[in-house]
Amino acid sequence: MTVYESIKRSIIHGEFPPKMRLTEEYLANKLQTSRTPIREALKQLESEGLTVSMKRGVRVRHFTKKDIQQIYDLRTLLEGYAAAQAAIHRTENDLENIRLANESYDQAIDSYIKNGETTIEDILEINHQFHNAVIQASQNQHVYSHISKVVVVPLIFRSFYWFNEEQLKHSLDAHKTLLKAIEEQDMERARVAMHEHIYHGRDEVLKQIDNIDAQYSDGEEIQ
Amino acid sequence: MTVYESIKRSIIHGEFPPKMRLTEEYLANKLQTSRTPIREALKQLESEGLTVSMKRGVRVRHFTKKDIQQIYDLRTLLEGYAAAQAAIHRTENDLENIRLANESYDQAIDSYIKNGETTIEDILEINHQFHNAVIQASQNQHVYSHISKVVVVPLIFRSFYWFNEEQLKHSLDAHKTLLKAIEEQDMERARVAMHEHIYHGRDEVLKQIDNIDAQYSDGEEIQ
DNA sequence: CCTGCATTCATTGTATACAAACAGAAATCA
DNA sequence: TGATTTCTGTTTGTATACAATGAATGCAGG
Structure with missing residues (x-):
């Protein structure tokens, strides 16, 4: 499972709930990898609308x-x-x-x-x-x-x-x-x-x- | 203009024509930056369907x-x-x-x-x-x-x-x-x-x- | 007590080094 | 000669160091 799929899965399964902040280091630790692949995955997730990025960092999107x-x-x-x-x-x-x-x-x-x-x-x-x-x-x-x-x-x-x-x-x-x-x-x-x-x-x-x-x-x- | 916008623009304007291979180093050189931001931009472009990635590298998508x-x-x-x-x-x-x-x-x-x-x-x-x-x-x-x-x-x-x-x-x-x-x-x-x-x-x-x-x-x- | 400013800390952005993987060329053997 | 393997160079994948930038905290002055 790629980093992207793994994060996506965690969002869909509610392990990363809406509005949760996703810091790169945290994810890198959790998925036993470095920040580089994490950043790429986060960019993809954002363009699919599952996360939102703010001035600083990214959060799981909350859907009303x-x-x-x-x-x-x-x-x-x-x-x-x-x-x-x-x-x-x-x-x-x-x-x-x-x-x-x-x-x-x-x-x-x-x-x-x-x-x-x-x-x-x-x-x-x-x-x-x-x-x-x-x-x-x-x-x-x-x-x-x-x-x-x-x-x-x-x-x-x-x-x-x-x-x-x-x-x-x-x-x-x-x-x-x-x-x-x-x-x-x-x-x-x-x-x-x-x-x-x-x-x-x-x-x-x-x-x-x-x-x-x-x-x-x-x-x-x-x- | 971000790296992402710049590459997208080049694709839309035909400067990077369909099927052209986009190597990271080439883009990094052209946009006077390092490979890291390039890779992020390429991932975004791919999930928007403007590029396709193969086993090795990525190409501008050709639309029939x-x-x-x-x-x-x-x-x-x-x-x-x-x-x-x-x-x-x-x-x-x-x-x-x-x-x-x-x-x-x-x-x-x-x-x-x-x-x-x-x-x-x-x-x-x-x-x-x-x-x-x-x-x-x-x-x-x-x-x-x-x-x-x-x-x-x-x-x-x-x-x-x-x-x-x-x-x-x-x-x-x-x-x-x-x-x-x-x-x-x-x-x-x-x-x-x-x-x-x-x-x-x-x-x-x-x-x-x-x-x-x-x-x-x-x-x-x-x- | 609140507001504005400065300092500090956490976290992201970027560059770069190194490892891994693939592609293509060269070489070897049938 | 043709197929297969090995070698080599190029390009991507990953880790990490360092720089830059918001956010948070505390301090001073009104």
Whole structure:
């Protein structure tokens, strides 16, 4: 794992919480390396928006509720577009990949509900694979980099997630609707299916944020 | 000007042409600095997609015609969204900024046509200000970072641009239509106006690329 | 007690030395 | 001759020393 990936992981997993100051020496010590690779990694993280730098030093970015809303709006737009394009441009091979990811997702949720070995982390990962398969099928190489930027942020709130059986099944249904629309090359239905799917996720996350913690109100600004 | 800005500028202005290898020492020499700041800048540029790194070293990214098409599609999507949001959410202050930028644009084009002191570079800059004013009015802080990523790439082909009187006036009309839609809070008309505006630009750039140079065919891949 | 200034400390910015890795040339052997 | 290996030079990766710069602290004067 590179230095960059390691820091990113720590941010996403909440080990480095929002607003935490990241000094170079601290990170260098923690990751058993020198400051040079740390600085490079921090520059990358900053241009991806996961950190903010001030006159002196850099902090983990704090996202307000408003940020989450806006980021989800962009994600809806971008993934909706990807789904619509996938409906038109998908090859047979792409279709096969989406079907496979869909099956894995089906099984994972089944296993999770039946108290199998599957964890929430597994489900998130397989969900991610399904979405990636759709993006791949859109045949637009550039859309991926934009989507990955908006996908990461809500993961920071992962610890809040609470998936009940109903939500998971709802999500599975959404994937199936989407798959069908892409199979039938129905651009608009694909877009709408993706829109609804993501908006549903957005609502869930926002609800959780509201319930569990008040520190994400819009009042506070990113330092 | 920071090291990062300087390298970026050189890429955009074609001084560092596509596929050119950028060695750290060369850049350090050229910019009269050491390798450390150069490496940081290169990492940033890479995560913005302006360079590609190989096993050894980094090169200026080469964009094919297909890349340009896809990037313009994304720009259309994103700026169209920004325009629609601006129509709903713009404040009076935003409106004033857009109007001002529009006026500057009007004057600049007038001056350019009448062989005033205004250059194409000036017009590009003022056009940019107008678009930024619209993005600002959308009230979505995050959309800007995505748009700036897709706006930069076509600039690399700036040397191909050929603006005739007709095109400039067409562009000015488009801005005015957009401004009106935003004034009247007509979301859909704002979106459509922006879509058409950008698609027009896209067509022009693609036409120029076709005419002037054959090296951007899809066959070649980015090394 | 508060405000402005100076000193001190922590941390970042930059340069540079050295180690590691890769690419290309040269040499060796079949 | 052609393939494979070894050697060599160039360029990147990492560590570290030192310089520069904010931030914090304390002190003096109003």
